[in-house]
Structure formats: structure tokens, C-alpha cells
Amino acid sequence: MTELTKFPVIDGHMDTVTRILKQNRVFSEFSENGHYDLPRMKKGNVQAALFALFPLNTMNNVINGLDLWFTLVSNPINGLKQVKTIEDFDRIKDIGMKGAILHFEGAGGIDDDFRILRIGYHLGLRTMGLTWANINKFGTGAKFGTRQRKTGLTDKGRDLIAEAQSLGITIDVSHLNDPSFWDVYEITERPIIATHSNARSITNHPRNLTDDQIKAIHEKHGTIGINFSMGFLNSENPGKDNIDLGFDIIKNHIDHMISLADINIVAMGSDFDGTSVPNCVKDCTTFPLLWDYLLKNGYSEQDIDKISHGNLLRVFKETWK
Numbered sequence: 117m118t119e120l121t122k123f124p125v126i127d128g129h130m131d132t133v134t135r136i137l138k139q140n141r142v143f144s145e146f147s148e149n150g151h152y153d154l155p156r157m158k159k160g161n162v163q164a165a166l167f168a169l170f171p172l173n174t175m176n177n178v179i180n181g182l183d184l185w186f187t188l189v190s191n192p193i194n195g196l197k198q199v200k201t202i203e204d205f206d207r208i209k210d211i212g213m214k215g216a217i218l219h220f221e222g223a224g225g226i227d228d229d230f231r232i233l234r235i236g237y238h239l240g241l242r243t244m245g246l247t248w249a250n251i252n253k254f255g256t257g258a259k260f261g262t263r264q265r266k267t268g269l270t271d272k273g274r275d276l277i278a279e280a281q282s283l284g285i286t287i288d289v290s291h292l293n294d295p296s297f298w299d300v301y302e303i304t305e306r307p308i309i310a311t312h313s314n315a316r317s318i319t320n321h322p323r324n325l326t327d328d329q330i331k332a333i334h335e336k337h338g339t340i341g342i343n344f345s346m347g348f349l350n351s352e353n354p355g356k357d358n359i360d361l362g363f364d365i366i367k368n369h370i371d372h373m374i375s376l377a378d379i380n381i382v383a384m385g386s387d388f389d390g391t392s393v394p395n396c397v398k399d400c401t402t403f404p405l406l407w408d409y410l411l412k413n414g415y416s417e418q419d420i421d422k423i424s425h426g427n428l429l430r431v432f433k434e435t436w437k
């Protein structure tokens with residue numbers, strides 16, 4: 117039998133930095149609450165994750181967020197090490213620590229001269245989305261309801277993307293509305309990622325990606341992190357919670373993306389500590405159970421290597437400089 121914990125995970129999205137403050141738990145200790153802590157990362161063999169900062173709609177939010185981020189990541193008791201280079205992924209493995217990648221979920225707090233962007237880069241910012249569900253001076257996010265805004269990227273948003281890509285920051289298209297997505301697609305020269313989005317053909321929700329968008333990300337050699345949020349998985353009642361959704365529905369999203377592209381399109385983007393998830397993937401200890409299900413249902417060990425970490429790592433190699 118395959119040793120299921122042999123697949124290290126790079127998780128494309130989690131919200132533990134801000135969530136943990138609102139719950140009675142500490143990162144260094146195992147908890148039944150929330151989805152992520154150090155002991156649970158070890159149990160699920162999560163090697164690294166994009167530790168997202170949110171909300172970031174003002175410069176003050178960015179400063180507060182960075183303070184929280186570095187307070188969590190730099191405390192030795194938490195067993196974390198910041199990942200800023202591709203080599204860091206191997207280094208953290210060698211020293212038995214877990215990797216934290218600084219991610220901005222929304223860019224609204226970045227000034228018009230992009231000083232915060234450049235300072236962020238020097239602090240290790242390596243991936244960034246332009247918006248959350250809101251609209252800001254750079255672009256327009258997808259609302260959670262059916263009525264959607266029609267605007268896309270602004271001129272400033274196009275400039276921000278060019279500056280971020282030239283610095284070596286990976287552009288994240290999750291949360292963008294459709295016009296903003298296609299504007300990003302048109303101007304990006306490097307691979308793009310959707311860190312935490314599913315397939316809209318399977319679950320008709322504006323936070324999920326259309327078939328054409330999935331193909332477009334593939335064309336750019338990008339990848340898509342599967343989101344465990346019940347509302348984005350639930351194909352019968354999109355947007356609605358159903359705690360009993362099983363691994364089969366997660367596999368449906370994976371199968372569909374691969375049918376439009378290939379195995380290089382699928383990564384992990386749990387959204388842990390940012391959303392509510394079904395019992396089958398109750399926290400970050402459950403990744404090996406997903407590998408078990410996929411291995412028993414047509415996927416190879418090479419496939420799991422790509423889905424669990426290889427595809428995200430490939431995109432980081434092509435976008436970080």
C-alpha cells in the first residue's frame with residue numbers, strides 16, 4: 117500500500133493568520149477548532165502554504181496584516197519558516213520546519229505609486245490577487261450572488277500587474293469577476309494561478325471558473341487550487357453548505373479540469389480557516405485521505421505528486437525570479 121503521507125502538500129490558500137485570533141487556540145498546539153495548526157500540518161504532511169492576508173483594502177489593513185503575519189511566522193514555537201525562494205522549499209524540509217508564503221488576498225491597500233507593492237516584495241510577498249469580492253482602484257471582484265458587476269481592470273490595475281510580474285510576484289485570479297479575469301489574461305506574460313477556485317460547469321457559482329477560463333489558465337501554464345468550501349463544491353445547491361459532500365464531488369471538479377486541460381492544471385487551495393468545509397476534508401490532516409480516494413479511483417502516484425505540490429511548485433519556478 118502507498119504510504120499516503122509521502123505526498124507533501126503545498127496548499128494554495130488558507131486564512132489562518134487572521135482566523136486564529138478570533139478563536140481560542142494557538143498555532144503551536146493541536147486543536148479541534150479551525151483547520152490549521154503546526155501539529156495538524158505535520159499530520160497531513162503539509163510542507164508549505166500560502167498564508168493569506170485579508171482584508172487588505174486600506175494601507176492601514178496592510179500594515180496591521182503584515183504585523184500579524186510576521187508575529188505568527190517569526191515566533192520559533194510555531195515551527196514556521198518563511199518561503200521566499202524555490203530553494204527554501206528544500207531547506208525547510210531539511211530543517212523539519214513548515215513553510216509560509218506571504219500572500220495578499222486583494223491589493224486595494226497598495227498605493228498608486230506601488231511603494232507598498234515593492235516593500236511587500238522585499239518582505240517576501242510572492243503571490244497576490246487584485247481584489248476580494250469587492251471592487252477597488254485596480255479591478256473588480258466577483259460578488260457571491262448572481263448579479264455581477266461589468267467592469268474589469270482599470271489602467272492602474274494593468275500597471276500593477278506589470279509591476280508585480282516584473283518583480284517576480286505570481287498573479288492570482290481567484291475572486292476576480294469575469295471581465296477582470298479576461299483583462300488579466302490578455303496582459304500577463306507569465307503563468308497565472310487561481311489559488312482557490314473550482315469548476316463553474318460542475319458548481320454554478322461566480323467564484324468558480326468557466327471552462328474557457330480553465331483552458332486559458334492552462335494555456336498560460338498556470339494551475340488551479342481546488343477549494344474545499346462547501347458552497348463552491350456543492351453542485352446541487354451552489355453556494356449552500358452541505359456537510360456530507362464527499363470526496364466524489366471533489367474528484368468531479370478535478371476530473372472536469374483535467375478533461376479540459378491535463379494533469380498540470382490541478383493543485384490544492386483548501387481555503388481552510390476561511391470557509392466552512394465538508395466532513396470528509398475537515399481540516400489539513402485530511403489531505404492523505406483525499407490522496408487515498410484518488411489513488412483508488414484512477415489516479416497514479418505521479419498524478420498525486422503534481423496535484424499535492426508539483427504543479428504549484430512548477431508555477432512558482434516560472435514566476436518567481
Ligand SMILES: [Zn+2]
Pocket residue numbers: 221291312390
Ligand atoms: Zn478567498
